[in-house]
Amino acid sequence: MRQYIFKRLLLAVPTLVGVSIVVFSLLHVLPGDIVQQLAGDNQVTPEFRAEKEKELGIDGPRFPASFQGDPPFVSFHKDNQYTHWLKGVLTLDFGQSLRDRSSISERLKHTLPTTLEMAGLAILVSLLIAVPVGMISAMRQDSIIDYVARSVSIGFLAIPSFWLGTMIIVYASVWFTKATPLPQQYQQIWENPYENLKFMLFPFGNFVPVGPSIILGVSLSGTVMRLMRAQMLEVLRQDYVRTAWAKGLRERSVMVSHAVKNALIPVITVVGLQVPVVVGGSVIIESIYNVPGMGQWFFQAIGFRDYTAVQAIALITAVAVVASNLAVDVTYAYLDPRIRYS
Amino acid sequence: MSDTGSFWDRFTSARVSRRRALQMAAATGASVGALAVVGCSSGTSSADKTATAGAKPAGGGDEGTPKPGGTLHGTVSTVLGKNPMKSASFVVHALASYSYSRLMRFTTTIGELDQEKWYVPTLELASKVENPDPLTYIFTLRDDVKFHNVPPVNGRKLVANDVVYSFNLYRSISPNKGNMAFVDTVTASADGRQVTFKLKEPFGLFLNRVASFQDLWIMPQEFVESSANAAEDSMLGSGPFIFERYEPNVVMSWKKNPDYFEKDKNGLALPYLDAVNLAIITDQNQVLSQFAAGALDTISVPPKLVDSVTSQSPSAIIDKALGRNILSMVIFEPAAYTSGKPPFNDERVRQGLSRSIDREGLLKLVTKEGGEWPNMPINAGFGKTWWLDPQGSDIGDVGKYYKYDVAEARKLFSAAGVTSIDAPMHFSSTVYSTAVPYYDIVRQAIPAMFKEAGVSVKEVPEEYGNYITTTFKGQFDGMAFSLESVFSDIGLYWQNMFYPADQGGGRNHSSVNDAQLVTNIKKMLAAQTADEIHKQNFELQKYTSEKMYYVPVITPVEFGARSPKLKGVLNNTGPTTYAIGTEGALTNWFSA
Numbered sequence: 066m067r068q069y070i071f072k073r074l075l076l077a078v079p080t081l082v083g084v085s086i087v088v089f090s091l092l093h094v095l096p097g098d099i100v101q102q103l104a105g106d107n108q109v110t111p112e113f114r115a116e117k118e119k120e121l122g123i124d125g126p127r128f129p130a131s132f133q134g135d136p137p138f139v140s141f142h143k144d145n146q147y148t149h150w151l152k153g154v155l156t157l158d159f160g161q162s163l164r165d166r167s168s169i170s171e172r173l174k175h176t177l178p179t180t181l182e183m184a185g186l187a188i189l190v191s192l193l194i195a196v197p198v199g200m201i202s203a204m205r206q207d208s209i210i211d212y213v214a215r216s217v218s219i220g221f222l223a224i225p226s227f228w229l230g231t232m233i234i235v236y237a238s239v240w241f242t243k244a245t246p247l248p249q250q251y252q253q254i255w256e257n258p259y260e261n262l263k264f265m266l267f268p269f270g271n272f273v274p275v276g277p278s279i280i281l282g283v284s285l286s287g288t289v290m291r292l293m294r295a296q297m298l299e300v301l302r303q304d305y306v307r308t309a310w311a312k313g314l315r316e317r318s319v320m321v322s323h324a325v326k327n328a329l330i331p332v333i334t335v336v337g338l339q340v341p342v343v344v345g346g347s348v349i350i351e352s353i354y355n356v357p358g359m360g361q362w363f364f365q366a367i368g369f370r371d372y373t374a375v376q377a378i379a380l381i382t383a384v385a386v387v388a389s390n391l392a393v394d395v396t397y398a399y400l401d402p403r404i405r406y407s
Numbered sequence: 408m409s410d411t412g413s414f415w416d417r418f419t420s421a422r423v424s425r426r427r428a429l430q431m432a433a434a435t436g437a438s439v440g441a442l443a444v445v446g447c448s449s450g451t452s453s454a455d456k457t458a459t460a461g462a463k464p465a466g467g468g469d470e471g472t473p474k475p476g477g478t479l480h481g482t483v484s485t486v487l488g489k490n491p492m493k494s495a496s497f498v499v500h501a502l503a504s505y506s507y508s509r510l511m512r513f514t515t516t517i518g519e520l521d522q523e524k525w526y527v528p529t530l531e532l533a534s535k536v537e538n539p540d541p542l543t544y545i546f547t548l549r550d551d552v553k554f555h556n557v558p559p560v561n562g563r564k565l566v567a568n569d570v571v572y573s574f575n576l577y578r579s580i581s582p583n584k585g586n587m588a589f590v591d592t593v594t595a596s597a598d599g600r601q602v603t604f605k606l607k608e609p610f611g612l613f614l615n616r617v618a619s620f621q622d623l624w625i626m627p628q629e630f631v632e633s634s635a636n637a638a639e640d641s642m643l644g645s646g647p648f649i650f651e652r653y654e655p656n657v658v659m660s661w662k663k664n665p666d667y668f669e670k671d672k673n674g675l676a677l678p679y680l681d682a683v684n685l686a687i688i689t690d691q692n693q694v695l696s697q698f699a700a701g702a703l704d705t706i707s708v709p710p711k712l713v714d715s716v717t718s719q720s721p722s723a724i725i726d727k728a729l730g731r732n733i734l735s736m737v738i739f740e741p742a743a744y745t746s747g748k749p750p751f752n753d754e755r756v757r758q759g760l761s762r763s764i765d766r767e768g769l770l771k772l773v774t775k776e777g778g779e780w781p782n783m784p785i786n787a788g789f790g791k792t793w794w795l796d797p798q799g800s801d802i803g804d805v806g807k808y809y810k811y812d813v814a815e816a817r818k819l820f821s822a823a824g825v826t827s828i829d830a831p832m833h834f835s836s837t838v839y840s841t842a843v844p845y846y847d848i849v850r851q852a853i854p855a856m857f858k859e860a861g862v863s864v865k866e867v868p869e870e871y872g873n874y875i876t877t878t879f880k881g882q883f884d885g886m887a888f889s890l891e892s893v894f895s896d897i898g899l900y901w902q903n904m905f906y907p908a909d910q911g912g913g914r915n916h917s918s919v920n921d922a923q924l925v926t927n928i929k930k931m932l933a934a935q936t937a938d939e940i941h942k943q944n945f946e947l948q949k950y951t952s953e954k955m956y957y958v959p960v961i962t963p964v965e966f967g968a969r970s971p972k973l974k975g976v977l978n979n980t981g982p983t984t985y986a987i988g989t990e991g992a993l994t995n996w997f998s999a
Contacts, residue, residue, distance in 0.1 A: 095872070095873070098876065101875065101876040101880075102872065102875070102876075103488075103493075103494070103582075113582070162655075164487070164488075165486065165487075165488055165489075165639070165655065166636050166639050166640065167655055172655060175654075176656075231692055234690075234692050234693060234696050235692050235695075235696065237696065238695065238696030238699040238700060238719060239699075239715075239718075239719055242699050242700050242701075242719065242720075243696075243700055244693070244696040244697045244699065244700035244702055245693070245696075247480075247658075247686045247688075247697065247702055248656065248657040248658060248686055248687060248688065249654070249657050249658035249660075249684065249686060251657070352689045352690045353690050353692070353693065354693075355686075355688060355690070355693055357654070357655075357656045357657045361656050361689065362655065362656055364689075365485065365656070365689070367872075368837065368838070368870070368871060368872055369487075369872065370872055
């Protein structure tokens with residue numbers, strides 16, 4: 066297993082380098098740039114551009130090599146933006162925001178845990194809803210409970226989280242004159258766990274579960290719920306489950322020890338694939354709920370062509386996706402003893 | 408004559424009902440700081456150039472005796488920086504105004520102010536201005552101004568050399584430095600009490616330019632040079648509030664400057680507030696819900712949501728005023744003016760397009776309070792001293808080019824030999840649509856209006872970062888629906904929008920190339936009497952109304968909402984909207 070994990074980590078390196086190159090390149094292809102943003106509505110003179118690019122450290126060649134139509138066709142640049150940035154990343158120095166010169170690494174210290182926590186709680190919420198409901202739905206196939214559960218799951222799938230979040234914000238203020246806490250009232254989980262969890266789960270107080278993690282989790286749960294039900298139905302028809310019933314085991318034992326564990330394997334795959342979905346969803350949900358996380362920052366950074374910030378966030382998101390996939394694979398082995406990595 | 412009913416019967420039945428359904432989820436409205444009111448209207452000349460007494464903040468108005476203390480909770484949607492010398496953005500200047508001061512500012516009072524006094528420069532750091540000849544202005548500084556008591560300045564007195572340093576800094580790094588290109592030298596007197604501005608050429612609007620929120624903020628040298636990014640990381644000036652904290656996407660806050668130099672008419676120290684906290688909130692629904700819940704004291708309100716805000720917060724005070732001086736307009740591809748590319752090279756086509764726009768109908772669609780029609784390039788927000796009303800009698804025959812008449816529009820197209828127009832219309836699909844409440848509504852309505860006149864428009868949405876660096880810079884084909892940012896005097900509109908790019912025409916989006924117009928603008932700017940400036944300004948507006956180089960659209964009434972406990976709110980914040988710290992929050996206070 067250790068060897069497998071080591072190999073996967075090694076394979077993740079070219080993936081991450083590839084992601085960084087793609088992000089680095091595509092950002093500069095976008096129309097508009099940070100120099101123009103800094104100039105506001107004014108014309109950018111060549112002098113202003115040269116001065117600003119030098120000041121921001123974006124004046125040299127972008128990559129170690131550049132191609133041209135004439136011999137020697139390839140030019141190499143020892144001093145280039147990409148290598149400089151990559152060296153910084155290796156020491157966890159992501160540079161400064163081009164927009165407001167704040168340290169990206171410092172800002173990540175505050176925003177990354179917030180987004181990861183929100184995403185983690187969302188996945189937890191989705192599992193807490195989806196797994197038991199999917200199980201019960203399968204166990205009571207074609208009953209009223211099953212119909213209700215399936216309708217609800219379709220509803221969860223159909224309703225976008227940003228719409229649901231917006232409606233909650235609007236109607237909480239219209240009907241109850243309640244609002245979520247202001248962004249400056251947010252506290253990290255290690256500073257004040259109670260207030261932090263309240264912000265994420267019950268921002269209007271009174272344990273009303275309509276926080277950003279709940280809304281994201283509810284949206285995710287539809288898919289998982291349907292998958293869990295389908296897997297349970299399949300597993301329940303397997304010989305080993307029939308054998309378990311024949312041995313006279315109690316329902317709880319059959320379900321928990323034999324059925325659920327096997328039904329969970331594809332569910333875990335889907336949950337792993339939901340990590341980028343949750344991080345993507347955080348971009349909008351964080352704005353709607355005033356969550357000072359990485360998603361909101363990412364959204365603004367793209368608009369302002371804040372290349373260093375976007376690169377850092379994109380790379381970290383890629384790391385999260387790679388890590389979650391690895392975690393899924395490792396979890397397989399735990400859930401299914403037949404799976405061995407060597 | 409216009410045929411408003413027929414067009415709007417069709418248009419509103421298709422669009423308004425859907426819009427109303429979306430009202431609650433609408434994401435509109437600017438939230439710059441504590442903008443309780445956005446305003447406008449009239450102005451008068453700065454040509455009365457010798458002033459000896461500053462207009463003191465009224466301090467209380469008829470709302471009772473101001474009570475010191477309390478924290479103002481406002482909101483801002485984005486922070487683009489802290490250094491006003493390095494930014495052209497009004498957002499940066501609005502935030503900087505809490506910490507920095509200027510030699511002059513614009514007249515302010517609490518509540519309604521006589522429209523003729525809007526856009527009148529008055530004294531701030533200066534106690535006296537003398538204008539011995541058209542090329543010389545001598546500012547005598549107040550004797551009681553200190554910088555914030557924060558290292559490395561530690562509350563030292565502000566002297567003339569600080570003004571000279573700030574001007575040199577402005578001239579070397581500000582993207583707006585062209586606004587004062589006519590200044591030759593700035594020197595300090597030996598006693599440190601006077602600053603002399605020598606101009607290269609006469610400039611009748613000089614004091615307006617000095618009062619501008621976009622230009623000469625006074626910054627202490629030892630602070631700016633204390634580290635490479637000192638003025639980017641913090642703010643330190645002589646303004647009413649001391650910068651305290653900035654957390655990206657979270658909050659920006661200030662505390663009271665106890666050594667601020669101004670007092671109200673009762674002798675009470677200003678500012679009254681102990682602190683200002685601006686929550687950084689990007690989502691407009693959040694802004695509205697926070698206000699309803701009492702977490703914010705003041706917000707701006709999209710016109711369509713005024714009723715919602717009133718019903719949620721019955722005690723809220725709704726302030727309204729004509730729109731800020733953001734000019735909405737249709738602009739044309741530069742090739743029309745640089746190489747005579749048809750059809751927009753023909754003024755009859757542009758006039759026809761103007762006559763295809765039902766401005767009154769647009770105003771009704773945007774807000775039931777209506778508004779005014781802008782001229783080009785002077786917005787109604789400047790008031791009738793500066794703005795030639797397209798519906799008034801003074802504009803004469805050219806006023807017809809603003810009147811909605813589809814049949815006349817078609818005739819103009821025919822006269823130009825144009826049988827059909829099929830053109831793209833570029834617009835910003837982000838930022839403007841949330842920052843300026845009426846933008847998206849108007850943007851959707853104009854193509855429908857043009858269609859009535861036989862003009863087919865292909866809408867080209869552009870993400871703001873793309874739009875502002877391409878279309879706004881004149882890199883587009885066909886047409887665009889655009890906004891012009893705010894300037895603090897009419898001269899800046901004329902210069903920016905009609906001068907060639909290399910002579911200061913930074914906003915000449917369509918590369919308008921009219922030598923006679925430029926000559927006449929220069930002549931107006933050199934005029935030395937208020938009457939002469941006004942006369943020439945109106946003549947220029949008549950001329951551009953006929954040429955229709957850009958087609959102006961509407962100036963709607965805009966709204967702000969505030970807690971009934973928040974007093975001392977300026978209801979005349981046309982120019983001061985953008986210097987909200989110095990000229991807005993300065994007089995705010997909370998009743999019990």
